[in-house]
Amino acid sequence: MDPCPFVRVTVGNLALKIPVASKPARSVVHPSSAPCFCKIKLNNLPPQNAVVPCLPPEAQTLDSAAQANGVAATFHLSKSDLDRVGSKSIFAPKLCLKISIYTGRRGSTCGVNSGRLLGRVSVPLDLAGTECKPSVFHNGWVSVGKGVLKGVFSAQTQFHLNVKAEPDPRFVFQFDGEPECSPQVFQIQGNIRQPVFTCKFSFRSTGDRGTQRSRSLHLDHGNSRSWLGSFGSERERPGKERKGWSITVHDLSGSPVAAASMVTPFVASPGSDRVSRSNPGSWLILRPGDNTWKPWGRLEAWRERGGSDGLGYRFELIPDTSGAGIVLAESTLSLNKGGKFVLDLGSGSGTRPVPNSPGCSPRGSGDFGYGLWPYCLYRGFVMSAKVEGEGRCSKPAVEVSVQHVNCTEDAAAYVALAAAVDLSMDACRLFSQRLRKELCQDSELLR
Numbered sequence: 001m002d003p004c005p006f007v008r009v010t011v012g013n014l015a016l017k018i019p020v021a022s023k024p025a026r027s028v029v030h031p032s033s034a035p036c037f038c039k040i041k042l043n044n045l046p047p048q049n050a051v052v053p054c055l056p057p058e059a060q061t062l063d064s065a066a067q068a069n070g071v072a073a074t075f076h077l078s079k080s081d082l083d084r085v086g087s088k089s090i091f092a093p094k095l096c097l098k099i100s101i102y103t104g105r106r107g108s109t110c111g112v113n114s115g116r117l118l119g120r121v122s123v124p125l126d127l128a129g130t131e132c133k134p135s136v137f138h139n140g141w142v143s144v145g146k147g148v149l150k151g152v153f154s155a156q157t158q159f160h161l162n163v164k165a166e167p168d169p170r171f172v173f174q175f176d177g178e179p180e181c182s183p184q185v186f187q188i189q190g191n192i193r194q195p196v197f198t199c200k201f202s203f204r205s206t207g208d209r210g211t212q213r214s215r216s217l218h219l220d221h222g223n224s225r226s227w228l229g230s231f232g233s234e235r236e237r238p239g240k241e242r243k244g245w246s247i248t249v250h251d252l253s254g255s256p257v258a259a260a261s262m263v264t265p266f267v268a269s270p271g272s273d274r275v276s277r278s279n280p281g282s283w284l285i286l287r288p289g290d291n292t293w294k295p296w297g298r299l300e301a302w303r304e305r306g307g308s309d310g311l312g313y314r315f316e317l318i319p320d321t322s323g324a325g326i327v328l329a330e331s332t333l334s335l336n337k338g339g340k341f342v343l344d345l346g347s348g349s350g351t352r353p354v355p356n357s358p359g360c361s362p363r364g365s366g367d368f369g370y371g372l373w374p375y376c377l378y379r380g381f382v383m384s385a386k387v388e389g390e391g392r393c394s395k396p397a398v399e400v401s402v403q404h405v406n407c408t409e410d411a412a413a414y415v416a417l418a419a420a421v422d423l424s425m426d427a428c429r430l431f432s433q434r435l436r437k438e439l440c441q442d443s444e445l446l447r
Helices: 064-069 079-085 220-231 408-427
Strands: 009-015 036-042 048-051 071-077 096-103 116-124 134-145 159-169 170-175 186-188 190-203 243-253 256-264 281-289 292-304 310-317 326-334 340-343 378-385 397-401
Touching: 009 036, 009 048, 009 096, 036 071, 036 134, 048 071, 064 159, 071 079, 071 310, 116 134, 116 159, 116 220, 134 186, 170 190, 170 408, 186 326, 243 408, 256 292, 292 408, 310 340, 310 408, 340 408, 397 408
Parallel strands: none
Antiparallel strands: 009 071, 009 159, 036 048, 036 096, 096 116, 134 159, 170 186, 170 397, 186 190, 190 243, 243 256, 256 281, 281 292, 292 310, 310 326, 340 378, 378 397
């Protein structure tokens, strides 16, 4: 089945040149010595913020700071979005990117924005044809403001930006039920639904760590114990804990093609009924290889404290060698409303790679540049998984970029990761709340 068309709009290579008045007022600090930022909005999509580096007024090209700034914001448009904005109806919304540029630090005091507006830039977007080929809407300098902030400017401020749209086709998958109910997984394209995977939820015996079997995949007990032990934790003990959950993804022939296994139990912190950030539970995302399961990724999850509780998570990619894992995403989902788990390398929104991760940043150089492994393999949008909040029926919807799927096992690994994210919403529920029976072992149902 063909993938679904998506378009990715990116804004990047931001920079400011602020001229200095010949007789500046002594009491005024030139904005180039203070931080600058901008708010980027595309129609009714959530706005995104980005830092804007300042260049000397005489600069003719972008310096390394502006180049390293890379992608400042990314917006993703689905087929339905494209059809809506491409309609010839007079009521159809027209796409327009709007950027407001400020001096000062981001944030607000008593509800009042702490930044001082320098100017605004609007870039109209015509996305016709961008499903098939990339298009650049702006790349260069533009004047902003009106010589505002009297006593500081002798000319208009110059703002540099690059705005482009690229085709970003994706495979879309939908769970037909909650992961703990061992559902089918369908591939979606428009109104067509085609079954591609089945899921099997089970409990792994605590005395048999890592020896979860599938009917056509043999596991080496000794080897699987060694690497599961190295990634997991032995803090399983009676009391407030959730452990041993596992979900295996099978293709339509019944062969196992991916799995997610809870290797560190979700345990309540001492004196509380919640899983804390300092003591998270974790999953291994597994792929078949050499007649055994091999770890591909690790997902940690915990319950964040705050005005509204959130599911904190961290996902890292595990290299084939014995090197340390590479953190690709770390963020929070609302436990009340749910949300989207996103892997997007080079995005200015949502989750993003941790800047000091080993290797180098994906924002290293060039045109929204990328660095070493894993960013040479994982670029741009990778995948997303939409899950519901606590107490709601959750049938995860998964989007995976076509460029990251070369075989069935690739797609299945992302489906297993989505299932682990969804199950983590339940694993991180307060221990004062009882889980549904599918998530409880027989001994827990008898309590």
